[in-house]
Amino acid sequence: MQYAILGSSGIRVSRISLGTATFGVAPTAEHTDRLIGEALNLGINFIDTADVYGNMPVFDRPGAPAAADREPAERLLGRALRGRRDEVVIATKSSGIVGHGVNDRGLSRRHIIRQVETSLRRLETDYIDLYYAHDPDPDTPLEQTLAVYDDLIRQGKIRYVGLSNHPAWQVTRALWIADDRRLNAPVAVQVKYNLIDRAAERELAPACAQFGLSIIPYAPLHGGLLADLGVLKRDVVGDQRFQGMGFPESEIAVARTVERLSHEWGHQPYQVSLAWLLSRPAVASVIVGAETPDELRANATAADVQLEPAQRDALTALVNEPAAFEHRAGDGPE
Template sequence: MKYSILGATGVQVSRICLGTATFGVAPTAHDADRVVGAAVDAGINFVDTADVYGNMPVFDRPGAPAATDREPAEQILGRALRSRRDEMVIATKSNGIVGHNINDRGLSRRHIIRQVETSLRRLETDYIDLYYAHDPDPHTPLEQTLAAYDDLIRQGKIRYVGLSNHPAWQLIQALWIADDRRLQAPVAAQVKYSLLDRAAERELGPACDRFGVSIVPYAPLHGGLLADLAVLDRAVSGDQRFQGAGFTQAEIATAREVDRLARDWGLKPYQASLAWLLSRPAVASAIVGAETVDELHANATAADIALEPAQLDALTALADQPPEFQHRAGDGPERPAATDRPTTD
């Protein structure tokens, strides 16, 4: 396993990060312990979760326990890491809807402090290494959110701050506020990013590269399409895991070409796709939501693969500006700031 420095923290994180969005569903709560153990044994020391992961209806799928019968992913993770907590860099998040009260959401000081305490209890730890703002909150000034994070850092409850799904202009705003008010600045930006979804490269990527903020991509294999074409035979794949749409024909065509090139090079498509992503500027670690130990072991191998320049160029050219990227290039922010559908990794 290879490692990168996370932002300006001096902390080394594995280039593959274990994602837990579907913990309790796939893997089940019982099997998650084995997946976490396999990750640690493979040298993975970076794990990503959130206060809304695991036990919400959006994660339902046939054959899985109902949402009301599932534990939060944080709780499953905390139990799995009881004897290994100090070996791991744990990232979690807040902002999503976690209750029926109108204030059980957002990035207000009130909600952040409450959710940090909840996450600490579930994770069975007294500190969180990296704490993300999980999507922008249009109702709370960014100054208040950053000040709350700064207080929590001073209290020793969190170590570092990150932004998830924030556009480049808000990242720059956060860096400016932190500098102006002598607050702890964000060290990482989590964003959906893969060979098939390169919208992050338009503005966020250059901003992170310029200011030393690490990019931590989620969905790096585009819902499994870049991992293995066998995903097309699954009953549930891609964003369908979170009640979204399936793959487009253009995406499938590109994935078939990735598969062909990778096999010509003696690689698996997931190795080529992840190695390409890990070569991009500012990318520190890619979040892989492995559902089985075998998937975890397979994806972990990508961290040790260094593609030749010609190979990187060939992959880059496949989706230099895919249709989705071209469409977004002329648009403003398209994500709703508040939603009852949680962002996943």
């Protein structure tokens, strides 16, 4: 496994990180320990979760427990890491809807403190390494959100701060506020980013490269399309757009080219797609939502794949114009 420095934190994280959004579905609660154990064996020390992961209906599928019957991913992760917690860098998040109350969401001081305490209990730990604002909150001043994060760092409950799904102007403003008020500044951003969906390259990636923040992409294989064209036959339930179904022909054409080039180069499409993303400016680690140890072992090999400049250029040229960035309002799942 290869490692990279996370922003200005000084800590090293594995270039492949494990995502937990589907924990409880795939892997099931009974198989979570095995997947976490394999991640540690592979040298993966960076695990991504959130307070809403594990029991979201969008990940329902045949044969899996219903969302209401599943445990939170944080709880499954905490149980699997008993006795090994200090071996990993845990990233979690808040701002999503976690209840029926009008204040059960957002980035207010009240909600953040409540969710940090909830996450600490579930994870069976007394600190969180990286804590993200999951989505922008238009109802809470950014100054308030950054101030409570700073308080939590001083209390030792979180170590570093990140921003997820925030456009470049908000990331830049957060850095300005932190500098002006002498607060702990964000060290990383999380955003959807892959060979097909490259909206982050318009403004966010240059801003992160300029200011020294790491980019941690999610959906690096574009819903599985860049891993294996067999995804087009996948049977899913729930929000198919979120699951990555209903791909337009233009995206399928890109995936077919990636598949052809990968085989010509002696690699698998998932290796080439992840290796390309890891070569992009400011990208420190990519989050893979592996469902089995075999899938995780396969994805982990991408960290050691070194593409030639001409190969990287050929892949980059497949999508010439990144789409415009559309930030989310904070009322949906990652």
